[in-house]
Amino acid sequence: MKMLEDIEDSVKIKLGEPKSHNFFLGTLILLKQEATIGVVTDSEFISNTIYTVIDGQQRLTTLSILAAVLQDSIANTLNDLSSIPGENDLKERVSNDLIRKSENLRGWQRFSATSPRASPPEKPLIIRSIDAASLKAIDQWTLKGNPGDFYQSDIAIFLQSRIENVETKSIFADRLAKNSKVREVGESFLNYLSNPNFKFLISQEDAGVLRRTLERLELLYGGLDYCALYEPYVNELSSQDRRTLLRGIYFSLTCDVLMERTYVVTLKPEDSALAYDMFQSINGTGVPLTTIEVIKPDLVQKFIGAYAVQVQPKITAIENLLSTITNDPEKKNTRTAELICDIARTYEGNTSITKIFSAQRGFLKRVIDESNNSECLEFLDLMKHDLAYRVYFTRNNSDVDQMRSHLIQLGLPFHDADLVVLVMLYLNAANHAYAHRVISVFYSKLAYLDPLSESAASARTDFVHATKSCAAFFTLWTGLGQARFPDAVYKSLFTDLENITFKDGRHNQTSAFLNRVFRRALNDISMNSLTKPFDLESWVAAFIVNPIYKSKKAVTRFSLLVAHHDTQPDLDLGKGGMLKDGPAGCSSYLSTDGWLRPSNRTIEHIAVQTPDLDPTLDHLVDKDIYELDQTTIHRIGNLTFLSPDENPAIGRASWPLKLFFYWSLTNRGVGGGHVTSDDLLRSLGIEKIPPSLPQLAESANFVNHLAPLVQYGIENRTWTLNAIQSRGKNLANRIYTTLTSWLV
Secondary structure, rough: HHHHHHHHHHHHHHOOOOOOOOOEEEOOOOEEOOOOOOEEEEEOOOOEEEEEEEEOHHHHHHHHHHHHHEEEEEEHHHHHHHHHOOOOOHHHHHHHHHHHHHOOOOOHOOOOOOOOOOOOOEEOOOOOOOOOOOOOOOOOOOOOHHHHHHHOOOHHHHHHHHHHOOOOOHHHHHHOOOHHHHHHHHHHHHHHHHHHOOOOOOOOOOHHHHHHHHHHHHHHHHHOOOHHHHHHHHHHHOOOHHHHHHHHHHHHHHHHHHHHHHEEEEEEOOOHHHHHHHHHHHHOHHHHHOHHOOOHHHHHHHHHHHHHHHHHHHHHHHHHHHHOOOHHOOOOOOHHHHHHHHHHHHHOOOOOOOHHHHHHHHHHHHHHOOOOHHHHHHHHHHHHHHHHHHHHOOOOOOOOHHHHHHHHHHHOHHHHHHHHHHHHHHHOOOOOHHHHHHHHHHHHHHHHOOOHHHHHHHHHHHHHHHHHHHHHHHHHHHHHOOOOOHHHHHHHHOOOOOOOOOEEEEEEOOOHHHHHHHHHHHHHHHHHOOOOOOOOHHHHHHHHHOOHHHHHHHHHHHHHHHOOOOOEOOOOOOOOOOOEEOOOOOOOOOHHHHHHHHHHEEEEEEEOOOOOOOOOHHHEOHHOOOOOOHHHHHHHEEEEEEEEOOHHHHOOOOEEEEEEEHHHHHHOOOOOOOOOOHHHHHOOOOOOOOOHHHHHHHHHHOOOHHHHHHHHHOOOEEEEEHHHHHHHHHHHHHHHHHHHHOOO
16 A cells, blocks of 8 residues: 555656656566576476566565556446547547556566467466465466466466456455455555545546646647647536546556656676675665575575475474564564574584674575585574574573473473573573573474484483583682683684584583583683682682672572572571571472572672661671672672562661561571560660561561571671671582582
């Protein structure tokens, strides 16, 4: 309809300003193709020249539909013109002009085959090599075969029906499905052009418009004074006959704009790479093609008749996954570019490919040309699996249940699936994109396989272990005081001579290989930054003085989860409530529930960041905690969890009030259960508590990770620098022990 409106705007201009009515339709990019038998023709004699349309598919298809509808509209108008009584030069001129233009419109829909053996001699001008909507067989031009066996797409069926002289109205009703885009466009044209009240038909009172319309005929039929000659004749016609004549003039003017006043720039580059580069450059205001879309002709050429069965479902899956990530055309192009860059690295260790369209298409075309059919299909699967990984695991709004269910469908037990999802949530919160690139290799390796096969069982184990390895490595790396991501280490997994790429390093796609690389990297960074090898003593010493909260909040959350998993406080006198191993399952923190649980959502500073220095409590504040650079408060030993509701409630409260609050959240469970509320308040010197505290405490569930702090506070009335260091060492030992076990 937008095209028709533009054409009608040109007609309106033509009625007002005869010298300013040209219409520019844009640029067409056509790529000359070999007439490959079995792909686009069934005979080498069908046509001398075949072009693939790189840019302009919608315009050419829409114009062919419009030409057909115009033909039928003109035929109806000619029939009505013949019924106007009497003879007149104007009626004859309009009728003859419409007959000529109707014949010319045939050339917008069909062409004549060069061979005299062609049957029928005319062929659809436009076919679609692949009918992606229905996944039917490839459209072909046939020399003399049954058209129904060769023309499968809607546009080919439509144009072949026109060759058979079927009316457009009948085609839409009988030969095309109701949801056909060809039918939708065509019926829109039919309804518009068959309406006798459209804007260009004028009433008897519109003498000025009638006069301008007759004047414009001078452009079509010569330099006669049409107003002087024919205005009396038109005025004498009945209202219905006048409208018929003016409709004929309208169609004549519309065809004139289309055939004589419409301009295009046609580009016919020598090769496909240049054709697609031209498209991306010129198509600044249109919907950009993705790299996936432009490799389809190469895949069609490679697989010929097997394309629809072997390739098209994979391409459709890839495009559907891209649409799931984003429906915005510009963003889809960006996401596709990111995908190709990542696939180039994953497939062959190619980290030099850029997001430039031509470079990406060149990479894909090279893979298609150099691989055999089986390798090419596997490469497409790699793209599909990588996209599926992104859809399920790398988006911040991904549904946890959906992530876990997807992994269970791949054969993972619930516990393993849940732990993998926890790691994904962690990496996403940390914005640690490169780790996903490594894990996606193991996901793709698993997704290739039948879940019931023996090899799938091994792949599942490697996938789970590789996921845990990446989480452990990143956490331990950051714990050593590294503010930057370990991207160089991940990159080496794809670029080193020994790598995990699908082209050269499949034998290294194991968690054991991954762990060797990660442990070596941790040892190297420890030697460089600490001049000590990576071990328990050196890592703990570095981690407990690292202001981890200040640089990596997501790492802080994950580290606290690891430290508190399956623990209980040591209640022996003098132990200060330090953590010790508890029975398996006694406190589940390493789970998606542990990550999402409200009580674990926010990080609480035990010694507050900006203390409220109440003189009456001054003796309970350890001044050594508050250094000039304010880093001690951000160390792991001074951090714990608190829910988003509870954290603001105690605000900048000092240690005694915080201790009473922690006790209130744990007094129904382990830690502090033998101390009464009044006793604790009295011993802490607290005379008044915030009014919201009892209500919060009453509604809270037992908070396991606060129990050790309560036990410490029962024995110690002051939170000190020494307590931060001791608690930090206790937590760090647990974190190191667990995470290094993930790197075995």
